[in-house]
Amino acid sequence: MKRLKALVITAFALLSTASYADNDTNGKQMKIKANDKDICVAFFSPDIVRVTKTPEGSTAKGKKSEVVTMVPKDDFNVDIQSGTSSIRMKSKDLVVTVDRRTGLVSFASTSGKQLLKEKDINFEMRNEGSDKGRYVVTHSYLLDKDEAIYGLGTVQDGKLNRRGLTKTIEQSNLEDFQNVIQSVKGWGIYWDNYSRAHFEDNAQAMTFRAEVGDQADYYFMYGKTADGVNRCMRQLSGDVPMFPLWTYGFWQCRERYKSQQELLEVVDKYRKLQVPLDGIIQDWQYWGSNYTWNAMDFIAESFPNGKQMIDSVHKQNAHIMISIWASFGPQTQQYAKLKEKGLLYDFETWPQSGLSHIWPPRMDYPSGVKVYDAFSPVARQIYWDHLKRLFDYGIDAWWMDSTDPDFFNATKENYEQKGAMGSWRSVRNLFPLATVKGIYEKQRKASEEKRVFIMTRSAFAGQQHYGSGLWSGDVASTWDMLRKQVPAGLNYTMTGCPNFNTDIGGFFCGSYNTRGTGSAPLNKQYQELYVRWMQYGLFCPVFRSHGADAPREIYQFGKKGEPVYDAIEKTIRLRYRLIPYLYSTAWQVTSAGESYLRALHYDFASDRRTWDMADEFMFGRSILATPVLHAQYTEEKIFKEDAMSGWEKKELKDEKIKELKCDFTSGKTVTKYLPKGADWFDFNTEKRYRGGRDVTVATRLDLTTMFVKAGSILPLAPVMQYATEKKWDNLDIVVYPGSDASFTLYEDEGDNYNYERGAYTTIVMKWNDRKRTLTVESRKGQFPGMLQGRKFNVRVAGTEAVKTIDYNGTSVSVTM
Template identity: 25%
Template sequence: MMISNKIIRLDNFEDYLEIATNAAKYRIILLNDDIVRIRCTFDEEFKDEASYALVMTAWEDKMDELLKNERTRVKAISTKYEDLGNYIVLATKNINVNIYKEPFGIEITDKQGNVLHSDLKEKAYVKDTLGRLYHYSCLEDEDYFYGFGEKAGYLNKKRRRMRMHNVDTIGYDSECTDPLYKHIPFYIKLNSKNNLASGIFYNNSYDSTFDMGCERSGYWNKYSYFCADGGELDTFFINGPQIKDVVKNYTDLTGKTAMPTKYSLGYMGSTMYYTELEEDSDKAILQFIDRCKEEGIPCDGFFMSSGYTTGEDGKRYVFNWNHDRFKNPGEFVSKLKEKGAALAPNIKPGMLISHPLYKEFDEAGAYIKDEKEENSQTDRYWGGQASFVDFTNPKGRELWKKHLKESLVSLGITSIWNDNNEYEINNTEAVCHFEGMKKEVSGLRPIMPNLMALMAKETVEEVYPNTRPYITNRAGFAGIQRYAQTWAGDNNTSWKSLKFNIPVILGLGLSGVANQGCDIGGFFGPVPEPELFVRWVQNGIFQPRFSIHSCNNDNTVTEPWMCPSYTKYIRNAIQLRYKLVPYYYSLLFEAATEGAPVMRPLIYEFPQDKKLLEESFDFMIGNSILVANVLEKGAKTRKVYLPEGATWFDWYTKQAYQGGQTIEVEVTLGSIPMFFRSGAIVPICEELMNIHKDSMDKLNILIETSQESSFVLYEDDGTTNNYKNGEYLKTTISINNEAGIKVVFDKEGNYKTTVNEMLVNAFCKDIAPMQVRLENKKLKMFLDKKEWEASEEGWYYDMEQKTAKIKYKNIEENYVLYIDSDVKDLISI
């Protein structure tokens, strides 16, 4: 066993500090004022830099050419240090890095002296006799831990031991199963004593384990540790001070969420059932789209399961069309488009040895090799033995893109569903090309799904250069958000899955993956009972990825109308989702630029409220809407804790509640408990039924006027890359209460909006407006609601909703809406 205990030598190279200890070497790099890299190797020398995960570096890297369109090179901060005897200090504007000489250890503090991270000295960095690497950190009773990518159970992961490893976990228990599909070795620590947040990312793609205080020894202070099976301890400390700051800084490092197509926010139909029919699967899918329209259920696409690839032997062969089920694939894709629906076909990176294309890939050396590099490695897969495409090999990437173009993308398909890409290869010594450097698969397994997503993105862009790809991935590593939307795999059909999939999604959002969801209604198991299905849809409409998908084991198919007496609840929920599309699209723009999750834990928005430290099931959508879904069978009431720091209003009745209290509301089967906060700004489109075909002619904006705030409404064409050239419209809507109520609309960009009519619903709970002005123009007040509805411009005060409804033609330039709430003295007049 090797343990770093004592500094032997310090060498300052100005943009990094090199430290030699009795056991390991270290490089300390101050990447910016909030990110510190601590690279540790127990080898004689550091290996060449070669990271697929990072998009911000301050050094040359072997992947610079591959990632040239994504990666930014920055200049590191000087590592000039101050020697204080027992330790030396490196400083940025925001943090100090204290490096202790003996016993060796690193401590990071803010400028007020608050300890943000502290190594467990005397065993901080360890390599055991099996080659495993350990990093031990001090832990306090007041520490709470969030993130860790896709993990089952409650949001706070304190006293949990979790494994990082991609697995095909069909039918998993969303409270207990570990690991799942994603491998993201990143977490956020929030100390409730000083209310400071920080994060740690381990840029290591070997299988690993996090122990967050589960282990305990009386000989040491309380600690947590990270253990990796190989590689280096390449640690990035990420400063806050708030959770949202940590997420922003982490996504600066590993990439922001890809700006999605707008239609991806629609309902995406799916089921394995249709593609397993003996024939005419194409007709079944087209009829599904027609049935949605008949039922008044909006739908914008279909995730097509892999049955479309089934060969004569009943096995699935990627890139192969079954022509009994799909007689004319190109015509089928075109008909779907005509109906306003995109097709996202399922593809898999494992190719059975009986695959018609197997020999072509094998002879090209495009598969992962066995440990002797003599043959393509095979392993268990769906349908038998298979080899796996090596996406770290240019030959593998080239062949994959060739067949992806020929079989799918050339047909007009620009949405790709990457599935079963966990790369469960049991021979850990199987060899990957690794851009010519050769490396065992055990160190690259979670990288493969990221590169698979990148290849789908590049393929679509090469065939249709100005079309925005829509890629969905099941597995992934840190940085997967740059390429793909994800979902939480093959969940089990149960009330528990409905409930615990929420913190799974919330934790993934805190780990940089803002665009994700789960299979609504449950994938594996029997058809959901009607009440469970309704509640699941009512929750699913708030997930960025909203798809009802099933592989029911009782010969049934989960469809929105499968229980006719409950269809109205399904319809109402999905229509609510479509009303919120302008809000969601703006939030995904925020994710693409700031890294912020769409579904947010309450503690993310209200870090001062200690009652939220353990909250796992209620969540925010953006910073304005709190959702408290009904998650229990037969519920008649729902208790909701409303966070301190805001006044809260029932979405439907507008009843006001002070934050910091628990309320109990009555619920029916149609209830979706929602609350908006003081200062809320929420854009809504009432008439949207198909994102592909319907333009947003009228825009409603809910504004709660009692608190100053702002929100960026984002618009573009939703499908092309023209937004990269300035064809977007960012409207910053601000509430200013300095002298009356001013709603400011400040616009940026060249996109010509489709919005012709604006309706501002200004919630004024204490006093009705006396007058409303649009710039210098006084708008007419209507006492009669019908007269107001018939007018093109003016305002009306809804007494029951306490809302001033203000209508006017949209204005292209910047403008201000004035809402004058001075009390009119009728008596003295």
């Protein structure tokens, strides 16, 4: 035994080789050779372990991860026991066992619960092309027969549980991948590879197969819960910075505002109608023709003074986001500089033709647009140097489109193209992280006064750290696609990335234009779909209406006093009522590793029915979102549309169909499941229900179906025209009894990064259910301009009596 310990000590002395020097954990790792492979297992923390495997004798050197930013901790112990058949490593949370003969690794909790086992690993040498000498890496794991798994990315298949999934992992318009899987058993893995890959789960194994790799490299995380796995992933790859307060209001957009005047008229009309609005988005072609694609300046004739337009938006107390791309037209300044330095990829991307007014694209007039090499620091600097012009004009946020990027002629030769980090094939999926990270870092260096807010069409693991949120691409305007957004957003969240949103109403609605171009908002079939999509969008971190084929502003759907208009306005107003809850939840996302969109097993894993529930979720800790996802007043319009076919303008005839006779004011019912383990209050009626069963509740077109968990405290703001119009000096506090409750109200300056230096306040509210007493504890922290005094109007759900608390920052209680 002494000899074995001596051998282990000798092995540890050799661990700081070049391959692992960056990850030296001061003895909390082991390195062996087994089954013709060099294997290293390293504890980064008691619940995070890195495993690398390389073919024995390979000259490939381990590279610094482009995703993992974590420095291994040193404030914990690992007990290592070396036997003749295996090596056992144990922290306070995790037991890792390595088979000396096979080199296979297994993971268990310290209580003996088996978590995950490797099944097989295979390296196939690539013998030709740009990646010659590297490997195709195949890695398989064994799962329990009934084990539910989640994550991977925004697969648009309508399923929550990833068991049985076979998928090519390659970023695209509609689907994005993060290489993160987590289990209902409380473990997760991040598979650190950036190439085009394949995922398959079947009865034999769960397998990743990367087309290019130097080694097998993954991180095992034992978070114990879904929240815990997300925390581990963010610990590995970076936390989530706060978005500005105004980002949580309502955003209006269309494809596209064709002039400066058109955009300003929309903001002006919202203000005159007194419909709340915080953001307006300018989509593409403000730069003119496709040959000047993404010039990052207002050079189109219809945008004569971009800075003046931005100033006008700000004077209306709104903010503006603008479309920017990962590609440039041949007549732009950026293109010339990038081409000179060899920093452009030579494959077809969007737009393919230089003639923007013709579809399908006229390929005899190629656009010449090229994607830039976002992996190059020089290219990223050129990108920002030109983007800063828009930033200096006063643009508030970036809509980074085609960050996948669009890649149309996906030939073998084009996958072979080389950039700053190697072949396109080898870094294909990392592109969105590289380009988003570049903007985040440059803007933060330029100014700390405005928080970075990026909306991007694609994402890779770790992207949560760079001020960005994903939207789900150019989705079709169908009920089926609406239903698919729910599990897509939940699975994206379970990769550690919390910020997800979708085009409210779907991007392509042309099949509803039955009364001429742009008439979809007058088609009852589309009206019902749009309202229900908006009621789902209410629960997304970014609440944004957008799409092609027809404008989506509220007044396109009718006028005040009409059922569709009123339903839309009511949903927008409810969003603003919820902003104190939402912004406080944002702080929990930033400070405590939590999530906005919570699959039901986050909080109710003991209820097996929640494991694959793809149509409900928790919105923060208290609200059960149960959106209506099927047509109730009209018939579902069935059509198939993808990201390219949707651009084909169809000649549609006026359809005299049943939908013209529907009555949107009539009452309907909907059946929803209430998770076991809590009682629930219908938000609209405040009727209390026992959990663990289906309930049928009344609804209408203008009602957002949702429940609040018993044992919750919900702060509600007065309705505002924009998120910062009114200070939170007169909040309604609704207590949902049934058990003790706690809520932390978070406030800061609303923008800038002073909160990172402690400039914020928290007010903890606690409900004692037995005593029916609410205690508002003393305020902690401070920031410039904070409220010194305020009123809290307290009410218990299901009752009408209100008691008002005058609060000056010191603890106060009220008994209801």
